[in-house]
Amino acid sequence: MPAAPHPAAEPIATATPVALTDRRPVVPAERLVAEMVPPPRFSDVSFGTYLPDPGQPSQYEAVQVLEEFAGALNSGNGSAPKRSWFRRTAPVPTGPAGVYLDGGYGVGKTHLLASLWHATPGPKAFGTFVELTNLVGALGFQQAVTTLSGHRLLCIDEFELDDPGDTVLVSTLLGRLVDNGVKLCATSNTLPEKLGEGRFAAADFLREIQGLSAHFRPLRIDGQDYRHRGLPDAPPPYSDEQVGAVAARTPGASLDDFGALLDHLSAVHPSRYGALLDDVTAVCLRGVRQVDDQSTALRLVVLADRMYDRELPITASGIAFDQVFPEEMLRGGYRKKYLRAVSRLVALARDSAK
Numbered sequence: 318m319p320a321a322p323h324p325a326a327e328p329i330a331t332a333t334p335v336a337l338t339d340r341r342p343v344v345p346a347e348r349l350v351a352e353m354v355p356p357p358r359f360s361d362v363s364f365g366t367y368l369p370d371p372g373q374p375s376q377y378e379a380v381q382v383l384e385e386f387a388g389a390l391n392s393g394n395g396s397a398p399k400r401s402w403f404r405r406t407a408p409v410p411t412g413p414a415g416v417y418l419d420g421g422y423g424v425g426k427t428h429l430l431a432s433l434w435h436a437t438p439g440p441k442a443f444g445t446f447v448e449l450t451n452l453v454g455a456l457g458f459q460q461a462v463t464t465l466s467g468h469r470l471l472c473i474d475e476f477e478l479d480d481p482g483d484t485v486l487v488s489t490l491l492g493r494l495v496d497n498g499v500k501l502c503a504t505s506n507t508l509p510e511k512l513g514e515g516r517f518a519a520a521d522f523l524r525e526i527q528g529l530s531a532h533f534r535p536l537r538i539d540g541q542d543y544r545h546r547g548l549p550d551a552p553p554p555y556s557d558e559q560v561g562a563v564a565a566r567t568p569g570a571s572l573d574d575f576g577a578l579l580d581h582l583s584a585v586h587p588s589r590y591g592a593l594l595d596d597v598t599a600v601c602l603r604g605v606r607q608v609d610d611q612s613t614a615l616r617l618v619v620l621a622d623r624m625y626d627r628e629l630p631i632t633a634s635g636i637a638f639d640q641v642f643p644e645e646m647l648r649g650g651y652r653k654k655y656l657r658a659v660s661r662l663v664a665l666a667r668d669s670a671k
Contacts, residue, residue: 569598
């Protein structure tokens with residue numbers, strides 16, 4: 318069936334789009350550390366700009382608890398935590414060492430996490446679980462401990478429990494940081510079908526971080542995905558010609574064939590996907606198709622996260638993004654990641670359709 322017409326896609330050629338497939342960025346470790354801040358989408362948020370759903374009291378409770386947590390961090394003298402160079406462990410800090418936000422997709426966990434980061438004096442760091450593992454890979458474990466131990470707060474978005482090796486690595490890292498007085502806040506997602514079963518994700522999280530679990534206060538945040546509240550499903554795809562026209566008239570746009578871009582991602586380390594998008598203002602993709610290879614799909618998930626961080630509208634032909642992962646993969650162990658990617662890709666496609 319031909320793609321539905323998009324009146325906004327009339328050709329006005331004024332720009333030459335870049336090709337992401339031509340880019341092979343090199344990212345020094347120093348940049349990985351410097352960029353551990355909330356993404357642009359959350360650069361100005363605060364507890365005051367978070368709008369709790371009137372029907373979800375857990376959202377009001379989360380704001381109150383995190384404001385108190387930030388208040389405790391602000392009550393110090395403003396200096397960084399003391400590092401424990403000669404002690405195996407440090408005394409357990411007063412109050413919880415960390416807060417864990419447990420909830421479904423799009424209920425505002427990242428907004429709250431970024432609000433805590435903004436409300437806390439530095440030094441501080443904010444990154445996704447994947448970005449944290451990439452940082453350890455770039456710096457080495459001991460250097461990562463030394464670097465992050467100078468921080469008052471570490472915020473970890475989208476803590477992932479589906480890779481045992483990475484989970485053990487990060488759990489060990491967090492243990493060392495807690496010993497050195499660093500406060501923590503983390504988020505993750507509960508599978509949609511598990512929302513009625515209580516603290517499903519929280520139980521998984523606390524089990525996986527083992528010795529740290531006693532230091533975390535789990536907070537359940539219920540609610541509907543705000544990206545879907547009263548909004549339509551994925552917008553219909555454009556035609557190849559319309560995609561090319563949008564790319565040609567949009568300064569800073571990229572234009573790539575979807576399959577070629579997926580192949581290119583296999584040659585670029587995921588820690589560099591953000592740099593791959595440097596100076597890009599919009600992403601245009603021709604021939605979006607279903608992705609049935611798990612390694613390729615996981616790379617697409619990371620790219621979707623980096624595009625979402627940068628609020629890059631996506632104009633695409635082929636199939637709609639809510640069909641990009643087959644049902645068989647959505648039922649597998651990486652279901653959370655794939656559903657998050659679909660939610661974000663659809664949101665960016667809607668931004669383009671506007």
